[in-house]
Amino acid sequence: MPLPLDALAADAPGTTIVTDRAALDTYAHDWWSRLLMRRRAGEDLPRPDAVVAPADRDELVAVVRWAAANRVAMVPFGAGTGVCGGAAPVDGAVTVDLKRLNRIGELDEESGLVTVEPGVNAQTLENHLAARGWTLGHFPSSIHCSTIGGFVAIRSAGQASTGYGKLEDMVVGLEVVLPDGTVFAAAPQPQSAVGPDLKRLFLGSEGVFGIISSATLHVRPMPEVTLDRGFVAPDFRTGLRAIRDILRAGVTPPVVRLYDETDTAVVFSGQGIEVADGCLIITGCEGRQDVATFTEQVVHEVLSGHGATDLGREPGENWRANRHNMSYRFAEYFKPGGAFGDAVTLDTMEVAGTWARLPDIYAAVRAALADHVDLVLAHVSHAYPSGACIYFTLGAANGGDEVRALERYDAAWEAGQQAVLGAGGTGSHHHGVGLLRAPYLRQELGEVGFELLARIKDAIDPDGVANPGKLGLPRARP
Amino acid sequence: MNGQPLPVAVADAARHGSYCPKLCTFACPVTTATGRDDAVPWSFHRTVSDLADGRLEPADAASRLTACSGCLACQSPCLFDQDIPEQVVAARSVARPRTDASEAALRNLAAGRRPDGSSTPSPVGDPHADVVVLAGHEDPEASLQAAAALFAAAGHSVAVVAPQGCCGALARAVGDTELADGLAKGLIELVGRARVVVAMDPHCLGELRAALPEATVIDVVTALAEEVDRLSFRQAGRPIVWHDPCVLARVDGVVDAPRRLLAVAGFSVVEPEHHGIETACSGAGLAMPLLDPAAAAATAVRRAQQLAGTGADAVTSCHRAGALLTSVGHRTADLLQLLADLLEDH
Numbered sequence: 001m002p003l004p005l006d007a008l009a010a011d012a013p014g015t016t017i018v019t020d021r022a023a024l025d026t027y028a029h030d031w032w033s034r035l036l037m038r039r040r041a042g043e044d045l046p047r048p049d050a051v052v053a054p055a056d057r058d059e060l061v062a063v064v065r066w067a068a069a070n071r072v073a074m075v076p077f078g079a080g081t082g083v084c085g086g087a088a089p090v091d092g093a094v095t096v097d098l099k100r101l102n103r104i105g106e107l108d109e110e111s112g113l114v115t116v117e118p119g120v121n122a123q124t125l126e127n128h129l130a131a132r133g134w135t136l137g138h139f140p141s142s143i144h145c146s147t148i149g150g151f152v153a154i155r156s157a158g159q160a161s162t163g164y165g166k167l168e169d170m171v172v173g174l175e176v177v178l179p180d181g182t183v184f185a186a187a188p189q190p191q192s193a194v195g196p197d198l199k200r201l202f203l204g205s206e207g208v209f210g211i212i213s214s215a216t217l218h219v220r221p222m223p224e225v226t227l228d229r230g231f232v233a234p235d236f237r238t239g240l241r242a243i244r245d246i247l248r249a250g251v252t253p254p255v256v257r258l259y260d261e262t263d264t265a266v267v268f269s270g271q272g273i274e275v276a277d278g279c280l281i282i283t284g285c286e287g288r289q290d291v292a293t294f295t296e297q298v299v300h301e302v303l304s305g306h307g308a309t310d311l312g313r314e315p316g317e318n319w320r321a322n323r324h325n326m327s328y329r330f331a332e333y334f335k336p337g338g339a340f341g342d343a344v345t346l347d348t349m350e351v352a353g354t355w356a357r358l359p360d361i362y363a364a365v366r367a368a369l370a371d372h373v374d375l376v377l378a379h380v381s382h383a384y385p386s387g388a389c390i391y392f393t394l395g396a397a398n399g400g401d402e403v404r405a406l407e408r409y410d411a412a413w414e415a416g417q418q419a420v421l422g423a424g425g426t427g428s429h430h431h432g433v434g435l436l437r438a439p440y441l442r443q444e445l446g447e448v449g450f451e452l453l454a455r456i457k458d459a460i461d462p463d464g465v466a467n468p469g470k471l472g473l474p475r476a477r478p
Numbered sequence: 479m480n481g482q483p484l485p486v487a488v489a490d491a492a493r494h495g496s497y498c499p500k501l502c503t504f505a506c507p508v509t510t511a512t513g514r515d516d517a518v519p520w521s522f523h524r525t526v527s528d529l530a531d532g533r534l535e536p537a538d539a540a541s542r543l544t545a546c547s548g549c550l551a552c553q554s555p556c557l558f559d560q561d562i563p564e565q566v567v568a569a570r571s572v573a574r575p576r577t578d579a580s581e582a583a584l585r586n587l588a589a590g591r592r593p594d595g596s597s598t599p600s601p602v603g604d605p606h607a608d609v610v611v612l613a614g615h616e617d618p619e620a621s622l623q624a625a626a627a628l629f630a631a632a633g634h635s636v637a638v639v640a641p642q643g644c645c646g647a648l649a650r651a652v653g654d655t656e657l658a659d660g661l662a663k664g665l666i667e668l669v670g671r672a673r674v675v676v677a678m679d680p681h682c683l684g685e686l687r688a689a690l691p692e693a694t695v696i697d698v699v700t701a702l703a704e705e706v707d708r709l710s711f712r713q714a715g716r717p718i719v720w721h722d723p724c725v726l727a728r729v730d731g732v733v734d735a736p737r738r739l740l741a742v743a744g745f746s747v748v749e750p751e752h753h754g755i756e757t758a759c760s761g762a763g764l765a766m767p768l769l770d771p772a773a774a775a776a777t778a779v780r781r782a783q784q785l786a787g788t789g790a791d792a793v794t795s796c797h798r799a800g801a802l803l804t805s806v807g808h809r810t811a812d813l814l815q816l817l818a819d820l821l822e823d824h
Binding site (some may be wrong): 016020021022023025026027031040051052079080081097099100101102119121122123126130140143145155222278324327328329330331332334335336345 | 493494495497498499500501502503504505509510512513514515516518521524528534535538541542556557558563663751762
């Protein structure tokens with residue numbers, strides 16, 4: 001049935017409606033490697049039936065009401081750089097491009113808050129805050145190309161998350177346009193005990209419960225100093241214990257990273273430094289000069305106690321100066337005729353677990369991935385009092401065989417996800433679910449947990465118009 | 479569908495960029511101002527590569543090639559020095575995006591008139607001078623007079639001339655390569671034997687350097703800054719904010735010279751959010767006001783807000799930028815006229 005776009009144009013006159021093929025092609029994939037591999041193989045990817053781009057929040061409400069009235073499914077789309085297919089188009093649906101909702105509200109310096117619309121680019125927000133002496137403290141490697149709405153929708157984490165938390169920890173207020181067009185608003189509060197925290201229902205919801213129309217975020221003054229440093233731990237397991245003990249000592253350096261032996265070799269050689277035996281640790285301590293200095297002293301003491309060698313500032317400062325380079329080099333590796341030839345398999349898999357289980361999770365996932373791809377790198381980049389995230393990079397050269405590239409990709413993901421779940425970890429730390437992890441959600445949440453998720457979906461979106469098929473939820477409930 | 483005959487290096491760069499995860503999105507002032515997906519630099523990579531590989535017909539690509547101002551902000555963070563404006567211009571030459579305004583401008587240029595239909599200003603100064611100052615297609619007659627006055631005050635005899643229509647840069651930006659090449663040929667006769675050519679409009683620098691390889695081509699701000707010891711100004715004694723023209727700042731790295739000139743004239747230069755080589759675009763470049771006036775206006779509004787945030791009067795040497803910023807309500811003075819008015823005994 002054709003989409004009733006004339007009615008939408010009448011209801012939301014400021015909304016851009018796109019139906020020409022050249023434009024729709026750019027919404028045919030987000031940055032999920034599997035979709036990119038299919039495009040690289042020459043496949044004509046399914047594109048949305050139409051893209052609508054509301055000019056502001058009221059227009060977004062009008063779009064959602066139009067969709068609800070006409071039972072048109074909607075796929076929210078920010079920058080289109082999510083890596084799990086969460087913004088991939090759905091047959092018969094419109095993609096709702098949120099980039100025009102890009103307003104940054106007044107900075108409330110008294111409370112350290114700023115309210116932003118979902119289409120605000122994260123680096124643009126950071127530049128805006130920096131010009132005023134403030135920071136969000138959220139620095140994922142995708143900061144240059146992602147939107148705040150996308151970050152909220154997938155529970156993003158940045159490179160300074162050990163100190164500042166994940167983005168979800170910075171959300172103190174939230175507004176969401178529900179699938180029926182009504183608007184849920186959680187006013188900014190530092191904490192509350194008025195029943196369950198409903199806004200958390202939407203953090204990580206990937207659009208299946210509605211479309212985020214604004215978020216109020218906690219920001220903080222720009223740190224006075226940042227002190228970066230490098231160490232080498234004797235081995236990965238010792239490095240894990242050392243990081244745990246830094247946090248137990250009562251300090252929280254924003255940046256704590258531990259690379260396994262293979263990743264260490266890659267990082268060191270990438271910096272033109274002779275490869276050391278052991279596992280590289282990068283720390284970044286910041287804040288007021290005296291606080292940062294003290295934090296670094298504690299970090300040094302704890303790491304030394306675990307037999308780590310201090311490498312000085314250079315590795316840390318090199319890491320900070322080059323921390324986005326791997327993302328910028330993605331095309332060099334991935335494109336046809338790239339650095340490793342045609343048809344490479346390339347992706348990342350971030351998982352998490354408690355300190356007690358992390359060594360087993362690391363070993364199990366690494367072995368599972370290595371059964372299917374040529375190269376597995378791993379590093380810990382987000383640490384918490386009870387555990388940490390391990391970020392795996394998987395790569396394989398396939399001699400130009402795109403079919404084999406996809407087969408190895410699928411096999412590696414299946415094996416890797418089963419390994420982490422089998423070892424008692426969680427299948428995603430901060431990239432989300434989308435279509436990629438949809439097959440594993442029931443397993444991870446359990447039957448009761450997944451059924452609860454489905455019941456909530458039914459209650460909020462009985463017609464199933466909000467990003468159908470994502471989060472492992474069926475497109476329509478039986 | 480057959481692929482379009484784009485230069486090999488351009489097509490390869492676009493293919494590479496089409497697999498880059500949109501990392502320069504944050505840097506693009508047009509994307510930031512409009513929130514439009516077709517303004518995201520990656521979208522240009524995608525469109526140009528699809529055009530080169532025959533996945534997109536020129537007619538389908540045309541509407542995807544308008545929202546770039548050529549400011550090169552996207553190149554700053556790129557490890558591969560991607561030149562998106564070059565890719566956009568190459569694709570425009572085959573896809574031929576057109577609006578009524580761009581068609582009228584091209585007709586006027588072909589007839590030897592300025593893009594807005596006005597006639598070419600008369601030359602100013604000494605027609606036999608060794609130094610030729612070349613006006614851009616939007617530089618008003620008063621600006622030409624000001625340039626002549628400033629160089630004269632520094633003890634130089636110069637010829638200040640405007641090409642018939644334009645130097646070719648505008649026609650090339652719109653995608654009419656044939657017309658651009660014809661206009662550029664006219665520069666050789668216009669410049670004559672001059673060994674030094676001074677460009678008033680920074681957008682002309684690339685075209686002039688390509689068309690006049692024997693000449694030294696510099697911008698007017700740099701040329702005047704070199705004469706700063708010979709110039710004597712009444713002191714303005716007030717703050718001012720300099721809008722760095724994108725091409726001048728990012729391609730030629732000219733950021734100190736205008737500030738030095740303004741300081742000598744007694745201005746205290748205050749800086750806006752985004753300045754120097756990190757300047758933000760006015761929206762005036764790469765024919766965007768002709769091909770996509772909505773994107774140009776939105777980009778100008780955002781830049782105007784940044785300039786207004788300083789509380790100081792604004793000035794620039796790029797008349798295209800100044801006119802666009804003024805048109806969205808932020809009066810932006812012309813550097814040459816501002817300085818000429820402050821010349822002692824002027």
